[in-house]
Amino acid sequence: MASTLLSRRDLQFLLYEWLDAEALTRRARYADHSRETLDGALDLAERVATDHFAPHNRTNDAHEPSFDGERVHVIPEVGRALRVHAETGLSSLAMDASVGGGQIPRVVSSACDAYFQAANPGTAAYPFLTSGNASLLMAHGSPEQIDTFVRPMVEGRFTGTMCLSEPQAGSSLADITTRAEPSGNETYRIFGNKMWISAGDHELTENIVHLVLAKIPGGPPGVRGISLFVVPKYLVDGQGERNDVVTAGLNHKMGYRGTVNALLNFGEGRHTPGSAPGAVGYLVGEPHQGLRQMFHMMNSARIGVGAGAMAAGYTGYLKSLAYARERLQGRPLGAKDPGQPQVPIIEHTDVRRMLLAQKSYVEGALALVLYCARLVDDEASADPESAERAHLLLDVLTPIVKSWPSQWCLEANSLAIQVHGGYGYTREYDVEQHYRDNRLNAIHEGTHGVQALDLLGRKAVLDNGARLSLLLESARATVDRARTLGGSPTEYAELLSAALKRTAEATAAAWSDGDPAAALANATPYLEAVGHVVVAWMWLEQLIAAHGKEGTFYEGKRAAAAYFFRHELPRTEAWFALVASRDRTVLDTSPDVL
Numbered sequence: 387m388a389s390t391l392l393s394r395r396d397l398q399f400l401l402y403e404w405l406d407a408e409a410l411t412r413r414a415r416y417a418d419h420s421r422e423t424l425d426g427a428l429d430l431a432e433r434v435a436t437d438h439f440a441p442h443n444r445t446n447d448a449h450e451p452s453f454d455g456e457r458v459h460v461i462p463e464v465g466r467a468l469r470v471h472a473e474t475g476l477s478s479l480a481m482d483a484s485v486g487g488g489q490i491p492r493v494v495s496s497a498c499d500a501y502f503q504a505a506n507p508g509t510a511a512y513p514f515l516t517s518g519n520a521s522l523l524m525a526h527g528s529p530e531q532i533d534t535f536v537r538p539m540v541e542g543r544f545t546g547t548m549c550l551s552e553p554q555a556g557s558s559l560a561d562i563t564t565r566a567e568p569s570g571n572e573t574y575r576i577f578g579n580k581m582w583i584s585a586g587d588h589e590l591t592e593n594i595v596h597l598v599l600a601k602i603p604g605g606p607p608g609v610r611g612i613s614l615f616v617v618p619k620y621l622v623d624g625q626g627e628r629n630d631v632v633t634a635g636l637n638h639k640m641g642y643r644g645t646v647n648a649l650l651n652f653g654e655g656r657h658t659p660g661s662a663p664g665a666v667g668y669l670v671g672e673p674h675q676g677l678r679q680m681f682h683m684m685n686s687a688r689i690g691v692g693a694g695a696m697a698a699g700y701t702g703y704l705k706s707l708a709y710a711r712e713r714l715q716g717r718p719l720g721a722k723d724p725g726q727p728q729v730p731i732i733e734h735t736d737v738r739r740m741l742l743a744q745k746s747y748v749e750g751a752l753a754l755v756l757y758c759a760r761l762v763d764d765e766a767s768a769d770p771e772s773a774e775r776a777h778l779l780l781d782v783l784t785p786i787v788k789s790w791p792s793q794w795c796l797e798a799n800s801l802a803i804q805v806h807g808g809y810g811y812t813r814e815y816d817v818e819q820h821y822r823d824n825r826l827n828a829i830h831e832g833t834h835g836v837q838a839l840d841l842l843g844r845k846a847v848l849d850n851g852a853r854l855s856l857l858l859e860s861a862r863a864t865v866d867r868a869r870t871l872g873g874s875p876t877e878y879a880e881l882l883s884a885a886l887k888r889t890a891e892a893t894a895a896a897w898s899d900g901d902p903a904a905a906l907a908n909a910t911p912y913l914e915a916v917g918h919v920v921v922a923w924m925w926l927e928q929l930i931a932a933h934g935k936e937g938t939f940y941e942g943k944r945a946a947a948a949y950f951f952r953h954e955l956p957r958t959e960a961w962f963a964l965v966a967s968r969d970r971t972v973l974d975t976s977p978d979v980l
Contacts, residue, residue, distance in 0.1 A: 390704040391435060391504040392697070392752075395939055397428065397497050400753055404931040405760050410491040415767040418483075424494045430474055431498035438467045439505035446508040446644030447819050451588070453636045458587045458646055464509050465590045471502075472542020477513045481520060485532065486540045492766070496693060496759035500752070503697035507823050508644020512545050512585050514690055519546025519597055522683040523616070526671045534622055535595050545591045548683055549580040549598040549617075549650065556582075557836050559599065559677065560608040564652065566600040566615055566667055575664025576600055576617055577653035579634070582830070586648030587619075587633040594619040596631060597683065598652065598667060599676050606674060614676035615667035617652065621659055630657040630665040641822030687831045688788035689758055696751035698824035699795025702802035702817050703744040709815075710737055710805055731805070740805050744798040745942070746925070746950040751791040753924040758787045779860060782845045782853035783920065785837035790917035792827035793834065799824050838909035841916065842965075843902065846893050854893060858886050861923040868926050874944065875929050878951045882926055885919045885955060888962050895966035907973040908965045915961035922955050 401407040401424075411419045442463035451460045471477050480495035481487025488495075502510035520539040523531055538544040555561040564578025576598060580586075587594070596617040605611035621627045630653050637647040653664040660666070671679055710732040717726050718733065731737045761783070764776035799821040803810035810817050828834045846854040861882065868879035896905040896912065925947040932940045 388704075389432060389436065390708060391432070391440065391501055391701050393700075393704065394428070394432065396749060396752065399931070399939070399943075400756050400928075401493065401497060404753075404927060405493060405756060407491055407493050407760070410493070410763055410767065413767040415489065416491050416763075419490055424490070427476075427479060427488075427490055427494055427498050431476060431501045434470055434474060434476060435501035435505040438470045439502055439509055442467070443506040443508070443644075444816070444819065446506060447641075447822075450638065450643035451636060451646045453587075453633060453648075457589065458633060458636070458648070460588050460590060460646065461644075464512075464644065467506070467509050468512055468542065468590055471513055476502075477517065477542050478520075478540040481517070481540050482524060485520075485524070485536050492762040493756055493759040496689075496756060499690075500693055500697045500700075500755070503694040504701040506644065507694055507698065508642055510694075511642070511645040512588075512590065513542075515548065515585050515687075516544070516546040516595075518683045518686050518690070519548065519595060521686060522597060522679065523670070525682050526614075526679045527616075531616060531668065531670065535616060535618070538593070539595060543591055544593045544595050544618075545585055545588075546595040547583055547585050547597065548680065548687070549583050549586075549596050550680065550684075551581045552579055553581045553649070557833060559612065562599060562601065562612065564598065564600040566602050566613060566669075567664065568602070569662070569664070569666075572668075574600075574602070574615060574667045574669060575653060575662065576615060576667040577664055578651075580650045580652065582637065583648045583650050584645050584830075586646055586650050588646050592620075593622070596650070597670070597680065599680060600667070602673055609677050611674055612676040613673045614670040614679045616670060617665050617667040621666060627659050628657045629659050630654065630663075632656045640825060641819065642826050684831060685784055688784055688837075689755070689762075691827050691831045692751070692758075692787040692789070692791040693755045695791035695795045695824055695827040696748060696755050698820045698827075699744070699791065699798035700748040700752060702799045702820040703741070703748050705816055705820075706744065706802035706805040706810075707732075707741055709809075710741060715807075737805060740801040742946060742949045743953070744801050746946040746954065747791075747794045747798045749928075749943075749946055750921040750924050750950060751795050753928055754783075754787050754790065754921060757924065757927075758783055775856065778853050778856050782841070782857050785832075785841040785845060785913065786917045786920050788831065789828065789834050789837040789913055790921060792824075793914070793917075794921075796821070796824045796828065834913070835910055838913035839906055842893070842896065842909040842912045843906050847897060851893070854890075857920070858890060861886055861920075864923055864926050864930070868930055871930065871933050874948065875926065875933060878922075878926055878929065878947065881951050881955055882919070882922050885922060885958055888958070889916055889919055892962040892966040896968060899968070901968075903973060904968040904970065908969055911961040912965045915958040915965065918954055918958050918961075922950060925950050 408421045410416045449461050478487040479490045480492050483489040516539050520536045523536050552562050566574040566576050569575050598615045598617045599612050601611045632651050634649040634651050713731045714728040715731045761776040761780040765773050802817040809815050865879045865883045868875040929947050932943045
């Protein structure tokens with residue numbers, strides 16, 4: 387029976403027929419791997435996700451974590467699933483072999499991770515946050531910090547978090563007030579509060595490694611004065627003393643309920659490690675470099691958020707597709723005989739429209755996620771020129787891969803509910819939970835609006851637009867290849883070529899008078915438009931990979947591509963028109979009239 391988490395056939399196509407993941411095993415970093423080990427990882431991920439994560443997804447949602455004033459309680463199935471995840475090596479697939487990781491190509495580990503994000507995002511969040519935490523310390527931590535904190539995270543004994551936001555400072559990190567006071571023994575004492583901390587407290591592992599942004603008194607103002615600290619729940623000096631990090635309460639969420647989400651107090655005085663006030667923290671790298679360091683984890687997390695949004699949309703699509711094939715309702719248009727048998731609802735044109743829309747969104751998003759993961763591999767293993775090119779391209783694509791799936795795979799979830807009709811609006815069917823879980827992804831790790839500002843305000847114009855120029859150049863190369871094939875690839879190549887030209891024109895027009903307020907007033911339509919153009923590029927790449935190949939799978943690819951180019955890409959013109967005209971409707975609206 388085919389999985390309703392992800393399509394393995396689609397993964398095989400993207401990894402091997404398009405992105406040539408196997409070729410990565412010829413590079414020194416991945417030389418210990420082969421097609422056999424890559425497929426083995428995918429097999430293992432699908433099996434563990436299906437057998438150990440998916441079965442308690444609904445239980446996770448119905449019985450969210452609770453706090454009794456002293457301890458956080460999580461359903462036991464979560465701990466059992468995490469132990470299997472760690473024992474099988476799935477928690478550390480992409481980590482460096484030097485710390486016990488599998489050092490598998492990121493494009494394959496991302497595909498493996500997607501199974502868990504589709505099966506149970508609430509439980510999957512614990513190892514994925516830990517992986518990001520460990521990767522940051524590998525890049526910026528000291529050898530001692532790597533030995534003390536990273537190795538136990540790779541082994542699954544510790545979990546990790548990222549602690550940025552505060553009750554009064556969400557996206558505005560310049561306004562954080564958590565402080566780090568030097569204690570004279572190469573440690574700091576941390577005082578403050580952190581809000582929305584996923585996996586912030588539990589007893590699933592021996593320890594929790596918090597990465598905390600704080601300001602050292604006397605440092606530069608604003609974000610330039612932010613430093614990064616490791617603050618463990620338990621000190622690891624041999625005594626295992628409780629650090630002064632305590633839970634003040636849990637947030638009760640619309641979705642993603644299986645992941646603890648905590649308000650944490652640092653240095654409130656509940657515990658006094660070393661008989662002194664404050665939570666013990668260890669500086670990562672140099673003072674006042676915290677935001678730059680944390681962006682290492684944040685950018686990885688943003689790609690992960692987009693992957694999670696894709697996975698929620700993808701499993702919803704597969705479940706609505708299965709339902710549409712089985713559910714009998716109505717008769718063919720024009721049928722007059724009420725005694726005629728009813729037909730599966732997939733026979734109705736509007737149901738096929740909703741399924742085709744979902745397919746175009748989720749398969750386009752999966753292609754984008756894996757393309758970005760392949761760029762991460764090129765950063766890590768290609769020649770210096772190719773690695774730098776991959777770095778620049780990934781930089782401009784990060785706000786898109788984070789936000790486009792978060793918007794449009796949520797729409798896929800909405801359509802999955804609609805395909806189910808009234809049943810989709812009930813808790814007896816999975817699709818309503820997928821929608822609730824996915825709604826978070828346009829909010830956390832930088833909201834949709836923040837990503838839009840980052841794209842139009844920074845990534846598109848940095849270094850005289852070098853990043854955007856590289857993106858357009860890369861997509862035009864795809865257009866040139868498609869033009870040689872004839873038929874629909876050539877037709878769609880011309881549509882994409884026009885959209886790329888419009889992207890460049892709208893970007894230039896937005897900044898033509900140098901007024902940031904006017905340019906950025908329409909940053910969100912810009913993100914929507916460029917995101918659609920990028921996903922159209924992903925679809926043209928898939929069409930080229932499928933060219934000349936026969937069978938239902940490839941026909942499905944061609945149908946979804948046709949839908950995206952004919953129904954979705956035309957949306958971009960209205961968005962680009964707002965951007966290019968520097969429309970001031972929103973900018974000039976007084977808050978008083980709202």
